[in-house]
Amino acid sequence: MRLRRSLQNSSDSDYSRYRFRLAVSMALVLLAFGTLLTRFVYLQVIQHDYYTTRAEDNRISLAPIAPNRGVIVDRNGVVMAHNYSAFTLEITPSKVPDLEATIEALGQIIDIQPKDRKRFRKLLDESKTFESLPIRTRLSDEEVARFAANRYRFPGVEVQARLFRQYPLGPIASHALGYIGRINTRDLETIAASDQESNYKGADHIGKTGIEQKYEFYLHGTTGYEQVEVDAGGRAVRSLSRTSPIQGNDLTLTLDTKLQDIAEKAFGDRRGALVAIDPATGGVLALVSMPTYDPNLFVDGIRTDDWDQLNNSPDKPMVNRALNGAYPPGSTFKPFLALAALETGKRTASQAIVDPGYFNFGGHQFRDDKKGGHGVVDMYRSIVQSCDTYYYMLANDMGIDSIARFMSQLGFGSRTGIDIEGESEGVLPSPEWKKRRFKRPEQQKWFAGDTVSIGIGQGYNAYTPVQLAMATAALANNGVMYRPHLVNFITDSRSGEKTYIEPQPMRTLALKQENIDTIKRAMVGVAREGTGARAFAGAPYESGGKTGTAQVFSLKGEKYEGGRVREHLRDHALYIAFAPADKPKIALAVLVENGGFGAQSAAPIARLVLDYYLLGKAPKGPASEDATPEEE
Structure with a gap:
């Protein structure tokens, strides 16, 4: 009788502990699911817009399109500074398997000077890999023809037309007119101080002296953008949309x-x-x-x-x-x-x-x-x-x-x-x-x-x-x-x-x-x-x-x-x-x-x-x- 009662008490005690453990386990499971549900709601509902934007940012990149610079003429309409189109040899780094080997091979058919390589490296450090960067500017017709005959050897390399600044009168009025040059650190500080950083994305040149410098923000224009879809490796897949740049304003001077x-x-x-x-x-x-x-x-x-x-x-x-x-x-x-x-x-x-x-x-x-x-x-x-x-x-x-x-x-x-x-x-x-x-x-x-x-x-x-x-x-x-x-x-x-x-x-x-x-x-x-x-x-x-x-x-x-x-x-x-x-x-x-x-x-x-x-x-x-x- 005593043995039966003792066994019964032991069984009740084990059952109580089992029920307690089960309740704790269920509570932990419910807490875990509650935490997951709360996190899910936070991510999918509360933070939906934020993460959607992040995802789009990873999928879509903006490639800046530099505007054409404004023209400068004298009081009689004589052109003093304008832009002209010339062919450039450009490389899109994300499309090139071996960049160094490609540049060396290009050098065998087109004259690429050390200063061209140095400039390209500088642009590469400052740009995204899916952007097209010039390795040689102002190609002659003969150079364009030579590359066209060998184009199949160079994936990711293209000949494109770009606008360049020209002063058709040469030295005449150069101290008044000034000149443009490549953007340096001091120029970047000036751009930042004027709250113009976004408008100079993709720009290479800026007015350095004279009228070109004083009226820079009138002449520069407004930068455009192209939305480019990229894969996980940052390679361009397709173009989604394009906002065209706005050409800079033209200046008419009092000079004769x-x-x-x-x-x-x-x-x-x-x-x-x-x-x-x-x-x-x-x-x-x-x-x-x-x-x-x-x-x-x-x-x-x-x-x-x-x-x-x-x-x-x-x-x-x-x-x-x-x-x-x-x-x-x-x-x-x-x-x-x-x-x-x-x-x-x-x-x-x-x-x-x-x-x-x-x-x-x-x-x-x-x-x-x-x-x-x-x-x-x-x-x-x-x-x-x-x-x-x-x-x-x-x-x-x-x-x-x-x-x-x-x-x-x-x-x-x-x-x-x-x-x-x-x-x-x-x-x-x-x-x-x-x-x-x-x-x-x-x-x-x-x-x-x-x-x-x-x-x-x-x-x-x-x-x-x-x-x-x-x-x-x-x-x-x-x-x-x-x-x-x-x-x-x-x-x-x-x-x-x-x-x-x-x-x-x-x-x-x-x-x-x-x-x-x-x-x-x-x-x-x-x-x-x-x-x-x-x-x-x-x-x-x-x-x-x-x-x-x-x-x-x-x-x-x-x-x-x-x-x-x-x-x-x-x-x-x-x-x-x-x-x-x-x-x-x-x-x-x-x-x-x-x-x-x-x-x-x-x-x-x-x-x-x-x-x-x-x-x-x-x-x-x-x-x-x-x-x-x-x-x-």
Whole structure:
């Protein structure tokens, strides 16, 4: 009985444990299925859109399609920069079993240089394997035929037509136009800062200098995309859809390429700069920096020997002298100082001095260029004959603060705002400037003798040719000063709508018209009977001008003789002008580096430019130097 009861209790206990274990097991199974169900609902319902997008991303890739770059033309419709189609040899890496072997085999039938391989490797690192990448550009017809005959040997290799940038005028206006080049790290930073990364996918080139750089985002266009279905290995299977790129906008410039060509040829092999402006709008008619260069060299990556030749040339052809070069203005400064004297009441037009040929001040003798002096000199004669003594005395009487205040209104010593990057400020000297410029206290002190030299455009004076041209244009336009600009209007590539770059008056100077007329009359006298008369003899139009000769190094009291001085130490030659005198249509500034007298080297260039612009008269060659120049 006891045994039966004991066995019964043991059986009940085992059954209870079994039921407990079964319940725990069922609970665990239900928990596991619940977890799986919850995860399933989360993935299939809540996260459905996310994972669908991820799956599509793995299945579909976007291949960017670079847009055609906008065209640049001059004011008369002459093409300055455009695109042309040429054949390229392209490889799609995902379709090529052995990339290295394929490139080596291609090299047996088509000339593939080390620079081509290097460029291809760079593109390969930056691109996806299903994108077609160029290994050789601009194939000749013979090369295309050779590849076509061997095409069956090269799966994944095709000949395709691509657009390339071309500058059909070559070196003409290259400093204004600029050039494009391959995108580098600095360019990528600029693109990122402008929030344009997506629009530059697949792009290889970008504007580097000049108009090409300044108006890059107008010229570039909008990148298109092609949806490509790819397999698990990343190989293209088929094209699903395509969004066509939008071509960049076209630019029409204010430049006259014929005028530009004539101005450049007028320099011959001399270094220098010329800026010609329409006084009524600020439109730049010609922007010359000599020597120039061919922008086509940079389009597909400049060769090392070409770069070394440009970069190491003593003539520095890559420097934009019109905007970046700062030079003493010499006597071209005198008309502006005379205007300042009239406006401030320091001189009247009829007030005269007696010029003995020098001005003594502070124990130093400041000499005039004309030995024995000019005699009795009023303001008209001071400009026409370019009397230094008159301006030594005038600068001393006005004082540097008064001079600096007035000249700053004309734009001297500040950027003009022209639509090209890299413009220099120049130097408008003042006591404040000298304190900022020099570190030692003895160097920071402004001396009265410094002011005397400023009067003839020497001393610390240093201005860019574009500043000098803008000031001349403001004078010609009766004190209304426009911001110089190179782009006339932008044409939308889709609608054809033109957006004009409206002339922007920077300021209207509060000048008395009678004072402006006095200075203009004297500048007309320069071309008619003064230091510019020889260069403008027989001109059927009346122009105003002023010669200038800027000292490069101190003569220490010696007489200047250009033929006995090394070429790079000779004086700079300058000339400013406007014409016609009664209703100016053009104002310009000419600088010839180490050209000697302004009347000898710079004025003849100005004459050729004005003859063409006003008369349509094209010269046959460079401007000839006057063998027996007038002073200045």
